[in-house]
Amino acid sequence: MFLHLNNYITHQAKELQIEEVLSQLSVKRETKQYHIGKLVIVRWRDKVLIPCGEYLAKLLLEQFENFRSGRTIEISDLIKQCVTCYVTAEGYDIAENSSFSDQRDDFKLYKDTFELPLQQSCQNYYLSKAKEWENFTDSVAFIENVANLMDSEKNLAKLLMHPSTVTVIEQWAAQALVADKVKNLKLSFKSHMTDEHFNGSELHKCYNVLKLIDNGLIDLVKDYETYIIDYTTKKFGKDFNDPKIFVNVVAEAHEKFDKLTYQTFDKHREFTEIMDRVR
Incomplete structure (x- = not known):
């Protein structure tokens, strides 16, 4: 139902060609004025997406935890569709093959709702892995473990997240696990x-x-x-x-x-x- 309503509302908002009636009125209004199509999206965001965000974020993090613990991931397709609704609400194309690097700063609703909690979860997980691998003496063996973890995290992000997150999750891992070693130690290959x-x-x-x-x-x-x-x-x-x-x-x-x-x-x-x- 959530996805059906989201698709219907975003479609209707794009199709509406009504002129900005409010802007034509001579009467000044104190409330913020929107084009009718934009107003539909704003109301959908404020009344449905934002209130549902905490629950969806919790469900998303549970799937990451399940995967990392070797348990089965559930309803990944459905979760991803719900998550990407938060990008469509901001009016951007979410085609899988598009490049999102230039638009990431505009994904505020998506990032605040999902990426920030995920980043904190990832940081905690990566710190636990760093402690697990702290006795590695071979630079290549250590970094190879990091690379394998990065690939695993990227594949998981592809299943559950908007594509823009796939590129940043590997940066989180590299920074958390390797950056200090590069700065403070001489790596040998x-x-x-x-x-x-x-x-x-x-x-x-x-x-x-x-x-x-x-x-x-x-x-x-x-x-x-x-x-x-x-x-x-x-x-x-x-x-x-x-x-x-x-x-x-x-x-x-x-x-x-x-x-x-x-x-x-x-x-x-x-x-x-x-x-x-x-x-």
């Missing part, structure tokens, strides 16, 4: 960049987490640059001054690391610039 094996898939996960943090890529970039220099130096061996060997080694290294940079670091500028520095 050298053990995953060796002559025997380059752990591209794990390092790619690290990259996806660290790129969300200010100056988060510094240690990863430094270790990758060291790896390139060490690899190339060993390839030269004692024949550094041999022009033929020099050209062949440079060509081989360029092909190898151009491919690695693309596959592992999405050709991010900070990694492609390494190749220019070491040539």
Whole structure:
């Protein structure tokens, strides 16, 4: 019934072509005046959406808790439809394939009702995970855990939330779990960049987490640059001054690391610039 009424009212409000009768009146009114279509939406928001918000937010958070505890998520489609009603009430298109980054500041009703309680819930959950993982000594293993958690949280947000939340929930996780480590510790990735094996898939996960943090890529970039220099130096061996060997080694290294940079670091500028520095 809630969804039926929401769809009916928003449709009617958009279709109404009545002129702004109130604005044509010469009599001054103290109350705020709306176009009749806007008035319908405002009344629907004030009398139904806002009063129902607390209950829906509680139901939403319960589903996040169920998922994190390994329990079944219930009525996810219905919850998502109800949640997105709070965006349509503000007059925005909620097509799944649209970009919402430029409009997020306008989603006040949606953010106040659902995102703020969810953010607090996420912060508490991430702090508990940080304590659980506090004894990790391998930077890659720790950040890989964070990356897996981020993917899980994003998938859950896709099921239950408006698409604009999917992009911010991973930022919450990265900031809560990794930002302090980037700031206060030197992360090391050298053990995953060796002559025997380059752990591209794990390092790619690290990259996806660290790129969300200010100056988060510094240690990863430094270790990758060291790896390139060490690899190339060993390839030269004692024949550094041999022009033929020099050209062949440079060509081989360029092909190898151009491919690695693309596959592992999405050709991010900070990694492609390494190749220019070491040539």
